[in-house]
Amino acid sequence: MSDETPICSAKGCRTDAVWVLAWNNPKLHTPERRKTWLACEEHREHLSQFLGVRGFLKDVVKFEDWQAPEGA
Known part of the structure; x- marks a missing residue:
């Protein structure tokens, strides 16, 4: 895992992120x-x-498919 690899937001988890939860x-x-x-x-x-x-x-998408909305 590199410093640029996104990690899970769960408390204490250091696993690579696979999903984006938009809220x-x-x-x-x-x-x-x-x-x-x-x-x-x-x-x-x-x-x-x-x-x-x-x-x-609001939405759950695969990390590789995530496109942040403009202005986010």
Whole structure:
């Protein structure tokens, strides 16, 4: 793993990220704004559920397919 390899956002995880979880908090962000968390295979479901229960999760895509929206 190089310094430029993205890693999972789960606390304590140092595994390479495979997924991008795009989210926003409607109380803080404009509707088009997307924040991102990165996830490995093991933590994708847990992180998705964490964001989903709060109504924050907008999209889950493979890291290699992720294109950040303009202005993000």
